[in-house]
Amino acid sequence: MKKRKSIHYIVIVIYTAVFTMLFVTKNYAGNKWPHHEKMAISLTFDDADETQLDIAVPILKKYNLKATFYVLPKTIMSRIAEWKKVIDEGHEIGNHSMRHPCSLNFTFVGDTENALENYTIKKMSDELVVSNISINNLLGINPLSFAYPCGQNFIGRGKSVKSYVPLVAKYFLSGRNYHDESDNDPNFCDFAQLNGRQIEDDFLEDKCLIDNCLKTGFYMVLVGHKLYNSSSELKNKSNIEELSISAETFDKLCQYLDEHKKDIWTSTVTNVVTYMNLQKGECSKEHLIQIKSKHLEVMLSCILAGILFNTFLLRIISFRNIMLIHILCFIVLNLFLIWISRFGYIEFFDVYLLLMMVAYSTGALIVIYWMQNNHKMCIHPDNIND
Numbered sequence: 001m002k003k004r005k006s007i008h009y010i011v012i013v014i015y016t017a018v019f020t021m022l023f024v025t026k027n028y029a030g031n032k033w034p035h036h037e038k039m040a041i042s043l044t045f046d047d048a049d050e051t052q053l054d055i056a057v058p059i060l061k062k063y064n065l066k067a068t069f070y071v072l073p074k075t076i077m078s079r080i081a082e083w084k085k086v087i088d089e090g091h092e093i094g095n096h097s098m099r100h101p102c103s104l105n106f107t108f109v110g111d112t113e114n115a116l117e118n119y120t121i122k123k124m125s126d127e128l129v130v131s132n133i134s135i136n137n138l139l140g141i142n143p144l145s146f147a148y149p150c151g152q153n154f155i156g157r158g159k160s161v162k163s164y165v166p167l168v169a170k171y172f173l174s175g176r177n178y179h180d181e182s183d184n185d186p187n188f189c190d191f192a193q194l195n196g197r198q199i200e201d202d203f204l205e206d207k208c209l210i211d212n213c214l215k216t217g218f219y220m221v222l223v224g225h226k227l228y229n230s231s232s233e234l235k236n237k238s239n240i241e242e243l244s245i246s247a248e249t250f251d252k253l254c255q256y257l258d259e260h261k262k263d264i265w266t267s268t269v270t271n272v273v274t275y276m277n278l279q280k281g282e283c284s285k286e287h288l289i290q291i292k293s294k295h296l297e298v299m300l301s302c303i304l305a306g307i308l309f310n311t312f313l314l315r316i317i318s319f320r321n322i323m324l325i326h327i328l329c330f331i332v333l334n335l336f337l338i339w340i341s342r343f344g345y346i347e348f349f350d351v352y353l354l355l356m357m358v359a360y361s362t363g364a365l366i367v368i369y370w371m372q373n374n375h376k377m378c379i380h381p382d383n384i385n386d
């Protein structure tokens, strides 16, 4: 019986050690990006222009890349089913406001009611909420990221100008600016004001920016609008709007990202922001391990759960059955993760899962150790060893 007891003890030690190792190598190895990449990038598109569905989505599919599309409720109405399919394919839908308010200096704004100079915080707040509800009603998702129309994040004029960044920080996980000239430092950037760069209709220019970002290890966000299909359309300069890119340029860009996926992590804005959020709490700039209180709370709760649950189990079933229950729970949780990966969050949920497992196993270990030294405990007959 003594021998059997030590086997149980070893099994739980191995169980704990394996998950601790997985957890440590995965999250505390000192790497800034999840799979040892050198930088991260998000491809984003604004305004839900129909060419994004017709040209960008098939190219993204060809290279298995996921992008973030910032939409206004009114711009997706005519092709709802196709936008839903975009979500099913793993892309992210973000919010690009209700009415696309910008400074009246942009001639397309046209209406003084739509001019940021004439907005109030209350009006902006109401519209952000309404647009989120509308997008949810149309597509069945809650937008977690916002893109400032025209990259402008102020309201009012002169002495009464206010920023609406705090509103975006309140309602969203991230806000993306536009026409910026630098990338985002994962250790420093404000998620409510992520820098976004225009995708240039010149692959070599885009490549040059990406290659520079590879040296800094930062997070790059690229912004596109319309796309054009054929080079003949491109020759007709009058047809080209300033912000458009050709299908050919976009294809080359995606091909480059695909060929360099070892070094470049391409994912949706929310995926990258969620990852940076977790990393910020865990690794300092010098990659020192720092477990913040949030994680400590999770760990302590799980240790407690491990102690309580295993104490309870030891009274009613044998060690062998306890291990079977643990393995069953592990399989069920993994199936849950596979299901959740449909929504693109798996890379971040599993960090917590592993954390919980390690803490839970530690709790289980404490119980086993304690039971070993308390033979008089009222436990299941199979677990009494002498």
Ligand SMILES: [Zn+2]
Pocket (backbone or CB within 6 Å): 046, 047, 096, 100, 149, 150
């Ligand atoms: Zn826009």
